[in-house]
Amino acid sequence: MRKDRDSKEDQSLGEKMQAGEPLMEHAMQALRRYYEAQEVQPAEEVEKLRLEAEALFTAVHEYQRQALGGPSPRLH
Numbered sequence: 001m002r003k004d005r006d007s008k009e010d011q012s013l014g015e016k017m018q019a020g021e022p023l024m025e026h027a028m029q030a031l032r033r034y035y036e037a038q039e040v041q042p043a044e045e046v047e048k049l050r051l052e053a054e055a056l057f058t059a060v061h062e063y064q065r066q067a068l069g070g071p072s073p074r075l076h
Contacts, residue, residue, distance in 0.1 A: 016067035034046065
């Protein structure tokens with residue numbers, strides 16, 4: 001466990017951000033699908049795509065927060 005933790009700490013910021021790029025790309029694709037659907041899909045499908053994009057961007061934010069060593073989220 002210690003060795004694994006050390007290797008994560010040794011990663012450069014660039015490496016950490018690069019590791020998160022696939023998640024960011026997935027989130028961007030979901031956002032594109034949402035915007036494209038607004039004019040042609042039923043409201044229920046548009047809402048589903050909005051929720052998917054929102055969840056993915058939340059995951060991106062959480063990954064970046066952890067990668068940058070930010071504080072843990074507060075539970076209310």
